[in-house]
Amino acid sequence: MKLMMLSANEAKKLRPGLLTGLLLVMGIILVQLVQLGLNMALTQDAYYLSKLSGEKRQLATEVQIIQEQVDSLASPQNLADAANRLGMVANPSSVLIDIVNDKIYGVPRPAQAQSSAASANLVANSAMVSVSEFNPATVASAQVETSVAESALNGSQVTLVAGQIPASPTR
């Protein structure tokens, strides 16, 4: 290493330009700021993602709760009990309509109240968490709202001719 004596002018020439230095510093500051911004955005997104994951878990839990309620309400055990509470009667005789050949198979028979009343549930299900709450009283109150539509239907009831489907006016 060697030390040299220079004049003031020569030293001034060798001194780095202020603008260059300023640009360099500004550049560094800018890069740092961009990096900071990106980091902040990334962190923000990470927390947002974490929040969404939490919400997803919570929603999955809600779905599970509702699914288990639906399972219980839809279980045959619940339906059998509900049918029994409502005094529903099963009609074992089947009557089928063959649309292609305009035929009715089987003879319609009224269900027998005594012999075919829906049996209450006899099959265990310890997973039932919800049961249907309706009973004859709640159903009766629901019928009030549908009575108008029902009376309109009754007025246009079709009487079946044995073995034949009545010709539809729409075809």
Place this chain on the structure above:
Amino acid sequence: MGNHASVNRRLSVFALLLVLLVSALGIRLVDYQIVRADEIRAESLESRKETRTLTALRGDIRDANGEVLARTVFRYDINAAPKNVGPVIRYMDGNRTEISVEAAADELARVLGLAPEEVLSKLAGESAYSNLAKKVDATVYNQIRELDIPWIYWDRFAYRLYPNGAVAGNVLGFVSSDGTPLAGLERQYNTCLAGVDGQETYERSAEGVRIPTSNVVTQPTQDGGNLNLSIDSNLQFFAQQVLAKSVSDLNAEWGSAIVVEVKTGRILAAAEAPTVDPNDPGASKAQDRGSRIMQFAFEPGSIMKSLSTAMVLDSKSATIYETVNSPDRLQLKYGESIKDSFNHEPFQLTLAGVLRYSSNTGMYSFGMRVDEKTRFNYLQKFGFGKTTDLNFEGESSGILRPYDEWQYADRYTHLFGQGVAVTPLQMAFAYQALANEGVRLSPSLVDSCVTPSGEVIYSPERKSTRVISEEAANMNLQLMEKVVEFGGVGKLAGIPGYRVAGKTGTAEIREGAGYGERFAISFFGVAPVEDPRFVVGVTIYKPVGETNSVKATGPFRSIMQQALKHYRVPPSTSKPRDDIPSNRFGKTGE
């Protein structure tokens, strides 16, 4: 000059030191950043890293209509850390409220359904773990979370739920509390249902807080496949209801009902009473937790006669018009005798008459026309003496001794269902062969196993065995129809509008060296005769006070009628043949 030299020397020393320092730092930097970089990184990560198992979900079991019979849900163990227990601080509308430990315990007790004192006792002490409640459902878990008590935490785990309870419970089987399959299809098809747990790692800060986005899945989870059954849960439930009532009314040991789709061999219902609720297997007796339909073999009695007449027809040993003399007791030449179930004058019975009156003596006379080896071969082809292709765990093969080991009564008692033991499954598929133009299909309970990505990894192999000719099978079905058309007990199995064929059975049950006083009563049948769709077989074991099969025909009729209605089978449009002689004089008609 001297000053300059001194300055230069000092500067040189300073520069040298600087170089040495920078070199040392550089070497250190290279060591840290390059040479030992991996080691240090791993060491650093290890100190922050936590590993967590990602639970793979066990697949669903679904019925033929896609209804879920078994699914995996989550349950929660609610725990406390007694060493951290203290007052709970809550902010309501910006106001700080302090909840005492007693009040918090009271809230917990209300949600968990426990006594406050019990909760308080579990919160006492200095341990880091105290379990407050096990296996609580998601509703309770949510309520606990909402309490926001900092010293309460929970463990989530997968739990097997059977939404329809005991519907098909005997077939589904069940799993242990840790998820190990213990019985039934759960165990048999574990490779389909079980998933493969995954693993992830994540990083924690010095404060122990999980660092977001730091998680890395090192082993992805593979959820289990869904098992699709042939069981129709609606029909299954109906059959179980019918059986439960019959078994209870008759004070019987158990009852079983099986519904088979004739053309495919698919089992639509395999109902039993009593049975098991897989949600709570401990509530059932050990002997009720399996499937007797597959696992219990018994001497079937007269339901076997339909198969014996089929052998006679197929081997052309008799026509449907030939008659045999059928007294109520037949003395055999080597000192034994065969007796019918009721006293009567000697009948002249055709094959249809033998079925209609369920005559043991008549069946003997016809059956002995077929040699022993041929009969044994027929019995084997009907599927007796070996397990089926169902491969249900613990399935019984029944008992069918080789014909060359038959002695004395063994030579003929199988013609009316003694000396041979069969499972309800085997008998149902022997009837399936009769209904399917003489071809026995392999039974199936499972339609497919499908992975979460939709790939079918299992579907049953359908095997078929020609047992008897199509002509003999169809004719035999029409002989069996006479049982329902005219039979004293069989008539009760009739379904208005449908042609039904079947056979009653009142089988004695061996006790020690002889037979006991209680019976296994059965009715196995087919409908509609002109185009068979279903085989239904009902057996009620050891009903109290029943000496005939009247009480088995009712359940048969109910279940068959429900199957026909459920699957929209049109009523029969043809009538039974009226030229088949079946009365006690060997003539047609009543």
